[in-house]
Amino acid sequence: MVRIIDIAEKANVSPGTVSKILKGTYTGSSETKDRVLKIAKELGYKPNLLASSLRSKKSKIIALIVPEITVPFFPELSRGVEDEARENDYNVILCSSNNDPVLEAKYLESLERRWVDGIIFSRITGDTFKERIPRLLANKMKMVFVDRVPSENDLPIARVEINNEKEAYKATEFLIRLGHRDIACITGPLNTRIAQQRLEGYRKALKDNNLPIRGEFIVEGTFKLDSGFKAVNILLDRNIPFTAIFACNDLMAIGAIKALRKRNLRIPEDISIVGFDGIPLSEYIEPSLTTVVQPIYEMGRTAAKLLLEGIKSGVEPKDHIILEAKVEVRESTKEL
Amino acid sequence: MVRIIDIAEKANVSPGTVSKILKGTYTGSSETKDRVLKIAKELGYKPNLLASSLRSKKSKIIALIVPEITVPFFPELSRGVEDEARENDYNVILCSSNNDPVLEAKYLESLERRWVDGIIFSRITGDTFKERIPRLLANKMKMVFVDRVPSENDLPIARVEINNEKEAYKATEFLIRLGHRDIACITGPLNTRIAQQRLEGYRKALKDNNLPIRGEFIVEGTFKLDSGFKAVNILLDRNIPFTAIFACNDLMAIGAIKALRKRNLRIPEDISIVGFDGIPLSEYIEPSLTTVVQPIYEMGRTAAKLLLEGIKSGVEPKDHIILEAKVEVRESTKEL
DNA sequence: CTGAAAGCGCTTACAG
DNA sequence: CTGAAAGCGCTTACAG
DSSP states (O other), X not given: OOOHHHHHHHHTSOHHHHHHHHHTOOOSOHHHHHHHHHHHHHHTOOOOHHHHHHHHTOOOEEEEEESOTTSTHHHHHHHHHHHHHHHTTOEEEEEEOTTOHXXXXXXXXXXXXXXXSEEEESXXXXXXXXXXXXXXXXXXXXXXXXXXXXOTTTOOOEEEEEOHHHHHHHHHHHHHHTTOOOEEEEEOOTTSHHHHHHHHHHHHHHHHTTOOOOGGGEEEOOSSHHHHHHHHHXXXXXXXXXXXXXXXXXXXXXXXXXXXXXXXXXXXXXXXXXXXXXXXXXXXXXXXXXXXEOOHHHHHHHHHHHHHHHHHHOSOOOOEEEEOOEEEOOTTOOOO | OOOHHHHHHHHTSOHHHHXXXXXXXXXXXXXXXXXXXXXXXXXXXXXXXXXXXXXXXXXXXXXXEESOTTSTHHHHHHHHHHHHHHHTXXXXXXXXXXXXXXXXXXXXXXXXXXXXXXXXXXXXXXXXXXXXXXXXXXXXXXXXXXXXXXXXXXXXXXXXXXXXXXXXXXXHHHHHHTTOOOEEEEEOOTTSHHHHHHHHHHHHHHHHTTOOOOGGGEEEOOSSHHHHHHHHHHHHHTTOOOSEEEESSHHHHHHHHHHHHHTTOOTTTTOEEEEEEOOGGGGTSSSOOEEEEOOHHHHHHHHHHHHHHHHHHOOOOOOEEEEXXXXXXXXXXXOO
């Protein structure tokens, strides 16, 4: 492998000069500059990032920690992060924590040893957050939280999210406007804030429209396919009639539709259903799903942008960015 | 940050000794060993991977290059890779090439500079393969190809795949056994080998059963949702009656179902459909999809295992592993 | 068996 | 403006 010193010898300058020329911080004659660049090209020089990282203390790597890369929301988010990173000559280490605090800790440990320049988190368990994050921040690690962000009060950190409560409110209100009064809700796992917030939006919408909030209409899910399926069975077995469902993500909505069909209920004739996320698939299932479309790719991209700005400036990012979602009306909902 | 030299001073030994003790290659007294380990723990020592990588020429990073992380097959594959990597103290850099040779080249370039220990590829464009891969191999870079692997003849490289032709044959034959004779095929992009192989399996199955291979029954897709949708419209517009479809992946099957429904065709009463991949969703769509279930997670895990063995032993892996898939019968197919 | 020393390939204060 | 030198924090031949 060609090294800086090889170029330096051939060009009769010092390695330091070559380094400066290659990084563009050189201020000398353009003759020298051109000559060095030409030789570098001829020799096929490729900087050794390991060496430059060690010296400069910048690894040019960021990490993305997600709860579960197989949930379609996250690959889309990941794409946004990756695109922004690549355009800035950063690589992305993917950490799918599987919602497991042990794995999460293991990943953070390795990222710290690796001196990654920054971390984008979606969802971090309470324990990890309380113990590890403050220490990382104290060590000047740059961090941005996205989608599943911790509570505002805890720490002054950067966040990129949507207003989950407001968007869930919009989704529920949309059903109310269609004339539905008996609206069930399949929530996400209630140990996550986004699940709580979406549930709260549902509740507020009912309340503001003078509809009762009934515990029998609410079932907790996991954001995964099977939990939507199970939730519908639980709801139906309660024998309390409802005409619409607000599922707090698209995957659960898909599972719910499956269960409704199995019980010979038609959508939207018998039951209207609204999802949340707007994954590409939501348009292609049968019937196509009315859902709250989040700007997922943009969330990832924005989070990465904030993080990289923080890394470059050396200033811990603290922005709180709230992106807009919108209810996309498709075939799964119908006026009552 | 605590460094090896800090431990060495406190323990009155040389940094070299500390290094050896920490890596477990120390052969001296267990008294010294215990003392050093105790001090390391007390000080909260964390090895700087940047430094050890530079010296040892092992970055403890592998990369995974996939054509498109948003296609559900790949997150599942990625999980397998990640789990195996993590258990061996490796991190994974994710590179979603978007099937773009320019991005692919850019990623390879950065991975080379970063001295990653190895690369797992799924799909690489022809140009990249011919130009860059041999050079990387010559530089002792370890590589394993998975799923979308290049042709056998090109280079002696490690491969993990299923027998796409055989599995497609099985899928088609399953439809034939149900009595279908007019079977359409929605292929993947025919510039990929897996798409060609699956098409070939379809053809062979027809041929072996003395059914004609009709060009009007074959439409090329892209492995994405919308292409299945479009393909069905093309097929129906050709006005040549068929009773079954073999879609060369599940996403296209889902798109196809959508299009069939829009044209008021019932599944499986009017048209039977078989997919390929066995993504979790295939079980939850309506009707649930009969499909060729690949061991996706295991493919990723196996590829990572091969790669890590190669890295540890220093021997370029060359195994060719073929995993088994199976036709899972669900609701989307029916006897004619 | 242990330690001193060199070195991985860069970058960066610092001196001239 | 340029170059010599030190140093990032490890690991590893090598000498004792």
